[in-house]
Amino acid sequence: MNILKTLNEILTVGLPFEIKGSDEIEISGITLDSRKAVDGFLFAAIQGFTLDGHQFIEKAIESGAVAVLCEKWPDRIDEKVTYIKVEDSSEMTGRLASAYYDYPSNGFELVGITGTNGKTTVATILYRLFTKLGYKVGLVSTVENIIAGKTIPAQLTTPDSVALNELMWKMNEEGCEYVFMEVSSHAVDQNRIAGLNFRGGVFTNISHDHLDYHKTFKAYISAKKKFFDELKPEAFALTNSDDRNGEVMIQNTKANKRRYSLRKIADYKSKIMESSVEGLQLEMNNIDVHLKLVGQFNAYNATAVFGVAMELDQDRFKVLQILSSLQSAEGRFDLIKGEKADVFAIVDYAHTPDALEKVLDTIQKLKGATTQIITVVGCGGNRDKSKRPKMAKIASEKSDRLILTSDNPRNEDPEDIIDDMVPGIPQHKTQKMIRISERRSAIIAGLSMAQAGDIVLIAGKGHEKYQEIKGERFPFDDKEIVREFLGQKR
Numbered sequence: 001m002n003i004l005k006t007l008n009e010i011l012t013v014g015l016p017f018e019i020k021g022s023d024e025i026e027i028s029g030i031t032l033d034s035r036k037a038v039d040g041f042l043f044a045a046i047q048g049f050t051l052d053g054h055q056f057i058e059k060a061i062e063s064g065a066v067a068v069l070c071e072k073w074p075d076r077i078d079e080k081v082t083y084i085k086v087e088d089s090s091e092m093t094g095r096l097a098s099a100y101y102d103y104p105s106n107g108f109e110l111v112g113i114t115g116t117n118g119k120t121t122v123a124t125i126l127y128r129l130f131t132k133l134g135y136k137v138g139l140v141s142t143v144e145n146i147i148a149g150k151t152i153p154a155q156l157t158t159p160d161s162v163a164l165n166e167l168m169w170k171m172n173e174e175g176c177e178y179v180f181m182e183v184s185s186h187a188v189d190q191n192r193i194a195g196l197n198f199r200g201g202v203f204t205n206i207s208h209d210h211l212d213y214h215k216t217f218k219a220y221i222s223a224k225k226k227f228f229d230e231l232k233p234e235a236f237a238l239t240n241s242d243d244r245n246g247e248v249m250i251q252n253t254k255a256n257k258r259r260y261s262l263r264k265i266a267d268y269k270s271k272i273m274e275s276s277v278e279g280l281q282l283e284m285n286n287i288d289v290h291l292k293l294v295g296q297f298n299a300y301n302a303t304a305v306f307g308v309a310m311e312l313d314q315d316r317f318k319v320l321q322i323l324s325s326l327q328s329a330e331g332r333f334d335l336i337k338g339e340k341a342d343v344f345a346i347v348d349y350a351h352t353p354d355a356l357e358k359v360l361d362t363i364q365k366l367k368g369a370t371t372q373i374i375t376v377v378g379c380g381g382n383r384d385k386s387k388r389p390k391m392a393k394i395a396s397e398k399s400d401r402l403i404l405t406s407d408n409p410r411n412e413d414p415e416d417i418i419d420d421m422v423p424g425i426p427q428h429k430t431q432k433m434i435r436i437s438e439r440r441s442a443i444i445a446g447l448s449m450a451q452a453g454d455i456v457l458i459a460g461k462g463h464e465k466y467q468e469i470k471g472e473r474f475p476f477d478d479k480e481i482v483r484e485f486l487g488q489k490r
């Protein structure tokens with residue numbers, strides 16, 4: 001694909017700018033990384049988290065960039081290059097990327113899902129539901145990006161604005177009618193979604209995570225709220241009104257406010273009639289529905305999905321009929337039981353205190369009287385350290401045995417990460433805990449400890465097929481290890 005556009009064709013995005021050089025030059029691509037700049041590209045210099053993109057302007061030009069977007073004029077001006085100066089280059093990059101790719105989000109109904117937990121689950125179920133309703137659908141998620149059935153591996157939950165608009169351009173080319181995407185707080189903060197045209201937004205919940213990045217819980221809330229503040233009046237803003245911050249999220253939105261709940265009067269209201277390891281029996285807006293999804297948190301996720309489908313004018317009976325046949329996303333309460341083995345393993349992506357609590361509460365409610373819960377969990381390296389003791393506390397209080405291990409250590413020493421977790425464990429629970437930093441050994445130890453009927457929760461990595469150690473991703477799959485072990489036992 002080689003789209004050619006002149007600068008003046010795409011500079012019409014309504015943001016003020018100053019220009020040095022001709023706006024009639026043609027560009028053949030946009031990048032915010034000088035290492036990806038090639039002949040004919042526009043290089044957007046962005047002040048990042050660790051580096052300042054402005055220091056790579058020369059490098060980008062050497063690689064062939066013909067235009068530069070910046071927030072300050074560089075010391076050396078190259079006569080052959082056009083420079084565009086703006087106040088916020090990351091926001092302008094989003095807008096220019098949208099214009100360059102022909103405003104792809106205008107071509108379909110785009111719904112964004114934000115919240116600490118549940119984004120992947122809600123977006124994935126919406127993707128599957130709308131596909132079964134007969135539409136061509138796109139998905140942008142942590143696990144994978146999908147264009148009408150074709151999967152493209154995902155690197156981030158929400159890609160950068162250029163990658164995102166390119167992905168959406170392809171979705172348009174494939175004729176997608178609906179696109180469901182996760183909107184991470186990082187994405188809002190870094191303007192990765194600037195310029196996108198959302199038909200609606202969903203808020204699932206907010207709890208402790210990413211404080212390494214946002215610093216305070218208030219700043220984390222503000223990042224999520226900004227997504228709703230910027231929705232257009234014709235859009236819908238669907239919030240979880242049982243969440244303490246559910247109303248705050250939609251307080252200043254111009255969009256149509258909608259609410260879902262399990263406890264309060266709401267536009268979309270569910271009541272749990274029965275809950276088991278097989279699924280949920282719900283009354284959703286007074287209609288009975290059986291779901292294959294497990295646990296109260298999935299009653300919330302399913303109600304959000306129902307709400308979105310109704311806002312998008314789908315037939316409620318068809319929606320509920322299909323919803324009742326759908327499984328959760330990969331690595332979300334993924335139950336594995338060997339054919340003859342009598343031990344249950346649950347692989348789950350719980351990597352926040354709230355998710356771990358919800359998953360363990362669900363397991364506690366579903367377990368038999370003599371069932372022991374054995375939890376294997378670690379915390380990611382180079383990520384929010386303050387969640388480490390909290391996760392250890394919850395795991396120790398809600399499990400019978402606890403194995404502390406590694407998640408993705410990244411550039412940290414796995415033993416140091418476990419050291420940060422341990423202080424969260426109350427004194428009287430410490431004898432139930434052991435430390436095995438090598439994750440494979442920890443999983444096998446957990447499964448070996450289990451007696452007939454016990455449940456082993458393996459938390460934190462869910463669908464991930466790698467373990468990231470010192471900048472390298474080594475193949476690693478929690479589910480595969482469990483399957484191998486349960487197979488051996490048979």
Ligand SMILES: CC(=O)N[C@H]1[C@@H](OP(=O)(O)OP(=O)(O)OC[C@H]2O[C@@H](n3ccc(=O)[nH]c3=O)[C@H](O)[C@@H]2O)O[C@H](CO)[C@@H](O)[C@@H]1O[C@H](C)C(=O)N[C@@H](C)C(=O)N[C@H](CCC(=O)O)C(=O)O
Binds near residue numbers: 032048050158
């Ligand atoms: C903390 C964070 O979000 N970092 C993102 C951010 O990087 P950064 O600000 O550190 O970039 P930087 O290294 O300071 O560089 C500044 C600028 O100079 C450019 N540069 C840099 C070097 C060079 O040689 N040439 C060059 O042009 C960079 O491309 C960048 O534009 O901007 C980069 C470009 O868009 C992202 O790739 C990068 O994501 C990193 C890889 C990451 O791990 N992000 C995670 C934390 C993340 O975004 N997670 C969220 C939420 C997950 C969830 O809860 O679901 C997600 O959406 O995935």
Ligand SMILES: Nc1ncnc2c1ncn2[C@@H]1O[C@H](COP(=O)(O)OP(=O)(O)OP(=O)(O)O)[C@@H](O)[C@H]1O
Binds near residue numbers: 116142348355358359
């Ligand atoms: N509605 C919910 N409320 C609380 N916990 C949830 C909810 N839905 C899922 N979870 C838990 O959180 C974990 C992550 O769920 P999911 O992947 O859907 O969230 P996410 O918001 O996409 O996470 P991430 O930001 O890391 O991509 C699940 O494995 C489950 O343990």
Ligand SMILES: N[C@H](CCC[C@H](N)C(=O)O)C(=O)O
Binds near residue numbers: 380464
């Ligand atoms: N999107 C989340 C994923 C965390 C997954 C967990 N396995 C870890 O590595 O900490 C993040 O980047 O913080």
Ligand SMILES: [Mg+2]
Binds near residue numbers: 119120142157
């Ligand atoms: Mg996700």
